[in-house]
Amino acid sequence: MKTDLTHTTAGAIERALVLGRRAIGTPATGMVLTLVIVTDEENAYDAIKAAGDASHEHPSRTLVVIKRHTRAAHERTLPRLDAEVRVGSAAGTGETVVLRMYGEVAEHADSVVLPLLLPDTPVVVWWPVNAPDNPAKDPLGALAQRRITDLYTDKNPMAALQARVGSYAPGDTDLAWTRLTLWRSMLAAALDQARATVTSATVEAEADNPAAELLARWLEARLGLTVDRVVSAGPVVTTVCLGTAGGEIVIDRPEGPLATLTLPGQPARSLALKVRSTSELIAEELRRLDADEMYAIALHGHGSRGTN
Structure with missing residues (x-):
């Protein structure tokens, strides 16, 4: 009506x-x-x-x-x-x-x-x-x-x-931060499985992508190191690589809804990592109405750098 x-x-x-x-x-x-x-x-x-x-x-x-x-x-x-x-x-x-x-x-x-x-x-x-x-x-x-x-x-x-x-x-x-929820969840799960100290990190994404910059700043704040930014063809964030003494942890999504997770000493596996609709993003934000402390941490990060 x-x-x-x-x-x-x-x-x-x-x-x-x-x-x-x-x-x-x-x-x-x-x-x-x-x-x-x-x-x-x-x-x-x-x-x-x-x-x-x-x-x-x-x-x-x-x-x-x-x-x-x-x-x-x-x-x-x-x-x-x-x-x-x-x-x-x-x-x-x-x-x-x-x-x-x-x-x-x-x-x-x-x-x-x-x-x-x-x-x-x-x-x-x-x-x-x-x-x-x-x-x-x-x-x-x-x-x-x-x-x-x-x-x-x-x-x-x-x-x-x-x-x-x-x-x-x-x-x-x-x-831009909400779009990273699946990336952050998968990175946290990968680190839990690898149980290794991260010594280097790289985020690859299309140029001037705010979500990629927030992801890099979040990693810097949580890992206590400087994250390299690398420009890729996109779309959005395409690859995150975390270096450890035992090898690299890599999540790679060059295109489409599927990503590939690679852990040291384990075979690569496919993960669902789709680009979500605006309605899904808004629904996620409405589930919690308290302060988003992780967003604040990502904003300030460990240090602010431009894209290489």
Whole structure:
């Protein structure tokens, strides 16, 4: 069920949500959090779809904030709030409100969002694109326990990554880090099997890849050594090599969903290491709402270096 509202208010939107739930006989008590998506019109569809898929695991109220501006800088946009209220099958397993803000309303998006947050539940803010330099100090970010950005969408991801080092606050995380979960799990498992001291490490990836840099910094922090960065043809991270006295531990994924794990003195084996969808990444982030300490460690690392 979808209800379109023009020149509306937060109070009218809340009433439309209540009426929509009554019409389809769905209570709001099953929702576990409020997900606020701050995006533009171009990326809204994909973000809403990803949130809808993730809602099957995390039923939530999704508030999509789209700030509309005039094309010409000299034109003045009158303040206005339009909304699409979606409940039932049109909103996954929760409910979705698409908020289009014009003029001065867009400058005070937090005032519109605040009365629409589910009471006594966590708030997560996600910027699929155009994340602020300091998410925790952004007016919308300040409402949240968890703030999700994506370095991949930045025009200069490596510079943005370095800026996040200075602006990090507990609750911040990034999908470039979430994309590394399978890599980190497999590396930890490989080290458990090898039971050897790592004396050198190399990360191979496409140029200017933020996930590869985070992986290298994480390894530096955990292993206490300098990790070499090597540019490969990609895509994304292609190889991690850990040197030990007994030989090399190598995870190699030149392409496709399968990687090859090589341990000293053991035959090579194949591992599933696919590139996960955005909805899978968001679902993973919504499973935990405390501070991501490993992300903070990866940001700061053992030392910051460029790509060779």
